[in-house]
Structures are given as structure tokens and as C-alpha cells.
């Protein structure tokens with residue numbers, strides 16, 4: 001029996017198992033992870049993905065490594081884990097928390113990782129309830145990428161809000177952006193909507209503008225990988241485009257995230273490091289779910305995994321600590337909750 005479990009992670013005393021998100025929804029395959037190297041491979045391939053889940057799984061991998069190798073250089077391993085994906089700051093948050101326990105030894109590390117896991121579950125619930133307060137029966141909500149239970153220890157971020165609304169009896173219709181190039185929407189969010197029993201329709205990312213022009217979208221809700229001091233935020237590439245068209249069509253645009261995604265050290269979006277990925281993902285479909293190429297071999301590619309949405313396009317930032325408008329963000333109120341849980 002695992003000590004701790006979420007929709008996509010099982011924690012045992014000396015190893016973890018993850019639900020391989022590259023195989024979903026065709027197969028629900030749990031994979032054992034015994035080492036930092038295996039974890040890095042899983043995270044780079046997006047078998048483990050989503051800002052909170054990346055950070056939480058890293059905390060357990062580090063604690064289990066430390067228990068197995070009490071004499072080795074834990075800092076070196078933490079540095080390697082930290083460098084695996086650069087954009088989502090939750091990874092840095094979790095590793096900072098773990099490094100602060102190095103001197104207290106392996107038991108303290110295991111306890112800290114478990115605390116981070118329980119904390120994330122509670123943060124999800126709080127932000128999801130605040131997000132659900134913004135939704136009413138009949139709302140047609142457009143979302144991007146995957147922000148549900150698969151990506152966190154709890155109900156999720158933006159999808160968490162949809163799930164809580166559904167539990168309250170609020171009847172929604174969700175438009176799911178397919179989310180090119182790695183199809184987190186088409187594969188994972190569509191699967192989670194069906195699991196939650198929320199009516200949805202899948203669209204390609206390029207259909208969002210005409211859907212809004214047709215008056216079919218009431219709200220946009222997305223997650224975040226890093227929120228800056230000025231409210232700019234990084235999220236899955238395509239989010240910025242959605243924010244621009246939502247602004248043009250006067251559709252409210254909400255970002256839902258835990259305080260662990262806020263990075264007060266990033267003054268503006270220009271400070272966020274954006275991950276560049278394998279050109280093969282754009283030349284066709286690449287990854288564990290298959291490989292088909294349609295572009296010319298070696299076609300030059302630009303493949304950023306994330307983009308930055310400027311604060312001026314956001315209607316409100318829905319955090320576990322509160323719902324913040326532009327004036328509250330300008331006063332830095334979203335940064336105040338950082339460090340408290």
C-alpha cells in the first residue's frame with residue numbers, strides 16, 4: 001500500500017510510482033521510479049507533468065535518494081533535479097523547502113516531502129473553491145492545457161474550480177483546447193472532463209477566436225507555471241493568444257494557481273526562463289504516444305513550451321490566498337501569502 005496517493009502519484013517508503021501521462025488516455029500505466037535519473041527522464045518526456053506535480057515528485061525523489069545515499073552530496077542531486085525543466089517555479093519552491101532540511105537528516109526530508117504533498121492538496125481545494133465562486137450555471141468555459149488532478153496532489157487548479165463547481169451542482173459546458181504540440185488538452189483534459197462528468201467539446205487551439213466571435217465563450221480559466229511580482233505569468237504556450245482574443249471579445253480571463261506558483265523574485269514576465277523543446281514535436285507528432293512527421297526533415301523550428309501573458313490581459317488571479325484584481329496585484333498582495341500555508 002502506498003503511504004500517500006493522488007490521481008497520478010503513489011508514494012512508497014523507498015520509491016514512487018507515477019501514472020504515465022504520455023500514455024493517457026489510451027492506457028493507464030503506472031511506472032516505478034527509483035532514482036533521480038529515472039525521474040528526470042519522466043519529467044522531460046512529460047510522463048510526469050504539471051507545475052505542482054513536478055515539484056512534489058522531485059521532493060520525494062530527493063528524500064528517497066538521501067535515505068539510500070546518506071553520505072553522498074544531496075545538494076548536487078537537488079541541483080540536477082532543479083535544472084530538469086526551467087519554467088514552473090513550483091519545482092524550485094519544493095527543492096528550496098527540501099534543501100532547508102538537509103542539516104536535519106533523512107527523516108526530516110521524508111516528513112517535509114509529505115508536508116508539501118498535503119499542503120498542495122489543501123491549496124488546490126482552497127483555490128478551486130474560490131474559482132468555483134466565479135462560475136454559474138450555464139457558463140461556457142474555455143480552458144487550455146491540463147490543470148486537473150493529474151497535474152497536482154489534489155483536485156487541480158483551473159480544472160479544480162470546474163470540478164468544485166460541478167460538485168456544487170453548477171452546470172457548465174467546457175471547451176477544451178487541444179493544446180498543440182503535446183496535446184495535454186486533447187488527451188488529458190478531455191479524459192478528466194469525462195471522468196468528472198462535465199459536458200465538454202474539444203477544439204483545436206486555432207478555433208478559439210472564432211468560438212469567441214460567435215459568442216460561445218463566457219469565461220476563460222487557465223493555470224500557471226510562474227506568476228511574477230507584476231502579475232505577468234507563464235503558462236502552456238497558446239495561453240497568451242487566448243488572453244489576447246479574450247480581451248478583444250471582452251470575455252473574462254482568469255488564472256488559477258497556488259501561492260507556490262508565485263515568484264516574487266521575477267519582477268516581470270521578461271525574467272521567466274522559457275523552456276525550448278525538441279523540434280520533432282513540431283515537425284509532426286513526437287513522443288511516447290507515437291511519431292509521425294509531416295514537415296520536411298530538419299525544417300527549422302521554434303518550440304517554446306510556454307508563453308507569457310501580460311498582467312493587463314488578466315481579469316483576476318485566483319489563488320488559494322484570495323482573488324486578486326489588477327489593483328491588488330499592483331500592491332503586491334498576491335506575494336504576501338508566499339511562505340505561509
Ligand SMILES: CSC[C@@H](O)[C@@H](O)C(=O)COP(=O)(O)O
Nearest residue numbers: 049050051145147151223224236
Ligand atoms: C497545474 S496547472 C499549471 C500548469 O502547470 C499547466 O497549465 C501547464 O502549463 C503544464 O505544462 P506541461 O508542459 O504539461 O507541464
